[in-house]
Amino acid sequence: MIRLYNSLTRTKEEFVPLGDEVKMYVCGVTVYDDSHLGHALSSIVFDVLSRYLEYRGYKVRKVQNFTDVDDKIINRANEDDVPWEEITEKYITSFFESSDGLNVRRATVHPKATEDMPEIIGLIERLIDGGSAYSNNGSVYFRVRNKADYGKLSGQDIDQMLEATRGDMESGKEDPADFALWKAVKPAEPKWDSPWGPGRPGWHIECSAMAFKHLGEQIDVHGGGLDLIFPHHENEIAQSESASGAVPFSKIWMHNGLLRTTGATMSKSLGNAFNVNSALAEFSSDAIRLWILQSHYRTNPLLDKKLIDDAERSMRRIRLAVEVESPELDESLDFKDFERRFVEAMDDDLNTPKALAAIFDLCRKINAGRDEGIDVSGATESVRDLTKVLGFTLVAPPETAEGLTDAEIDALVEQRKLARAEKRWGDADAVRDQLEAAGILISDTGGETSWSRG
């Protein structure tokens, strides 16, 4: 039985999908810049969720949107002095590059707000017809006070929130708490025709419209970062439930924690590694995923290069254990217990740190089993299966070339071999030092000498 923490009820609940296919919506990114590791965290968490659900036999239909019309995009386009479509196209490409690099599987559908404009407008019309929204001067607003349980996700009270509200109240609203569904066009901004005149959708409505279109009016899981709870998800709930009458809009609301840094010094030293593509140039996707999955998804993982480095070393343990070869014998390593532990941990609100502990323990058993000469092939296969659920590739990170060609290295290794054979240790060590200086590691195992870059 899979149990997941529902932000809406603030408890772990048994996961029971509405239909044969799990309907999952994950808030994607606003495409005005490269993805950073915070986006990676969210992508990875929900990638693991979908992988695990499939591992447990569910069919999953996952939708992750692109917000491709938004103030930040318009600002960016103005700054760079290019059409806004160029910005969104560029960063959608960048997003997929990052996701692919992190071994995050593509969602079933990646809709864009601009491509679902008829659905967005249709949904707004429904809300107006139902009395939940009103138009004024070419804009449309959602009537928050019309929804009795508004604030149920964030636990906020409208009036208390308004007290703390900063900034000016947009003119045209009946109530300061109301939010825009449709924004009347302003000069030099993208616009679409609508029954209320040219304009563009507000931020929240697109997700409701796209979820309705691509999944249906009631879904199983809605995910995103903790920072989206208010106002974004609160408003999505208000719109969706007011329009469809289907309550709750999503059975389970899942929110991943946000990255934490150790302070100003830290983020400075991180430099551009905060950007996913830069991080991928420095670390393997496996290391980045392990660094993230070693914390529970609802906590706030510490962003620290050292920790990703540690994860890189940890991954090696798994990678090497999986490569252990063994004879096929009657006596084989029993790995079922470890798989059971893995499943138990994952069933409990995706407890990946605990699931990983089972995998690491199994790896140790594999190594010990190899030394004892028992058959570990089933166990290594099991590690492959389980790590796949977590999205690990188990591919060694690309080794950095350091100027020397393979032939040159081979020649030096040969020199050293000769020196060693003649017990000229000083000469042999000198060659080894030379190679190490060039980033080549030498290893004498079982009478054989091998080398590797990095």
Added chain:
RNA sequence: GGCGACGUGGCCAAGUGGUUUAAGGCGGAGGUCUGCAAAACCUCUAUUCGGCGGUUCGAAUCCGCCCGUCGCCUCCA
């Protein structure tokens, strides 16, 4: 002011009433291997869970107070 999260070994991080005198990873120490190393593997590495009280036969786990860190309150994964 409101809503909420968190404080576990040198670092990261599970565990939320007894099977835990606290998983797992990194680091460290010892060992195997080696000419010596490196790498790899094996073993060990918190009688203790921010502080002080309380509830209980029993608490890291529940309650109260205190100290500290952090997120959100209409830009945000």
